[in-house]
Amino acid sequence: MIDARCSCGALSLSLPGPSRLVVACHCLDCQRRTGAPFGVGVFYPADAVTISGTPQQYVRTAASGGKVRNYFCPDCGSTVYWQADNLPGMIGVAIGAIADPDFPPPIRSVFEQSKHGWVEMSGAEHFQQGSVAKRSR
Template identity: 75%
Template structure:
């Protein structure tokens, strides 16, 4: 098991281990959520994630027309995880909250139309998308 947690430790997730479903998102909302030029999330099936603490929820409209619910620590303000209407069985976990420099790299880079020009994600095999989608693409 691995931990993801906020800065102060009041909100924590227990995860079964690293997962390959990792995405870098360059949408404006992720930029504002993280305070960085992009966010990186690891997506886990909801049933394998254990949540402790009492996070605060922030709900916003997504570009897809659904809602995204971000969960952050009411004490230190760190966003730890989120849930999106378009992926109801999954929980997105902020890779920074996992704090493991050996965590797997993104397999997708999404919403690249709002990517900062100086950002280059050049991981072998990464899928680059203008819009966002964590659904498997047909090849």
């Protein structure tokens, strides 16, 4: 099992182990959510994740038109996980909440039309908009 948690530890997730479905997202919403040039999440089936603590929820409309529900700690403000309408039954977990420098790297890099020019994502599939149009290299 792997643990993911917020900065203060009040909100935590128990995960079944490493997952290969690791995605770097460069959309402006992920940039604003993380305060970084991109967000990186790992995805798990919701029924395989155990959540401890009571999160606060922020709902936004994604570029796809669906809703994304971000769950964060009401005490320290750390975003720990999210659920998106376009990935029903899945939970995205912020890699930073896992805090393991040996965690597998992203296999996909999405929304690269808003990627900062100095960011390089080697070893990942590259997409302009989500997972719709593959970026040419």
